[in-house]
Amino acid sequence: MPCVDTTQLLKGVLDLAVLAALRDGDGYGYDILRRLRAAGLQDVGDASVYGTLRRLFANGFLNTYVVPSDEGPHRKYYALNAAGRAELDRTGKTWRDFASTMDDLLQDRGTV
Template structure:
């Protein structure tokens, strides 16, 4: 199951992270911690940071630098209008897929 979970997460992690940011802005480590709190324990911190670079480049988030008690300022990511639109599309696609998969599962019983 672990390999299958990893493969499925590759396609959905962007939406999951954007959903977390829709609740509250956060910095990289904080996002990783929230993911782990949600049960996504196998996601590496480096994966999250690479994803944050991509969603920043795609214009889905606004980034502000906030002073840190330790080390350099933290980059805090917050969902912007483009990110909200993308997340809405993600949820519509997710609903479509889950409905069709449930249909197939029921037909297979």
């Protein structure tokens, strides 16, 4: 098992990733998955995204609304609310601090 497992890393930051994906605009589940994959998170699974959305919604960070569609199914859109935006700012900062610490650490050791 590798020391750094992308799946494990992803688990820790998926909330932040989903919140960030919604910052650019409301989206439905599959749409958000596509955004994440387009951004480079190839390994993210559909169930993970759906589950994360359900949890963020249950925790009060997201609002939802349904958009009827003539062709195809009705779509449930997720949108950041105020709490979600605040959470995005807070965890975003945590991540940046963490990431820069890791960068510093790696550069100090001359690994990168």
